[in-house]
Amino acid sequence: MKILVISGAFLLLSLGGAAVAQTTTVVVPGEVKTYVEKQDTPSVTFEGDVAVGTALPDTVEIHTIPDQPDYGYVVVNKKRVLVNPKTRAVIEVIK
Template identity: 90%
Template sequence: MKILVISAASLFLALGGAAVAQTTTVVVPGEVKTYVMKQETPSVTFEGDVAVGTTLPDTVEIHTIPDQPDYGYVVVNKKRVLVNPKTRAVIEVVQ
């Protein structure tokens, strides 16, 4: 019986943590989006879904944004995406 209670508690904590992580949003400054939309950058092909949280492989070149060290961008599968340059994770799909 103790094992069942511990397992249920562990499951509750694990799911609770996941729910909190999913509600976290990043507010990207408007000037970052404006800059990215104005750039003429060729698209790269990526196998798989490009969505918030997707980690891009090292083979995908992330472009820097002047005076914005917390943001990078890349055009993937003809979609402009904002990326955290440190983690390579997609922050937002702009277009």
């Protein structure tokens, strides 16, 4: 019985560590980046660091990308930023 309990505990610890170590990488289609780079959109000012995972406030207007409902963009602090329009989280800082 002790071996079974120890094995179960080891399994739980192993799975927990694996879950923590996983990261999510979003592969953005090239045409999305190309579209965003070509847009003449004014920059908005954002206090703080704009990095992947940063949630932008409701006061920042997210622009849509035609035929790409999973992506939006904003020019923040003169950097083009891809955003998940549902969560408002930054997916990628283009430039």
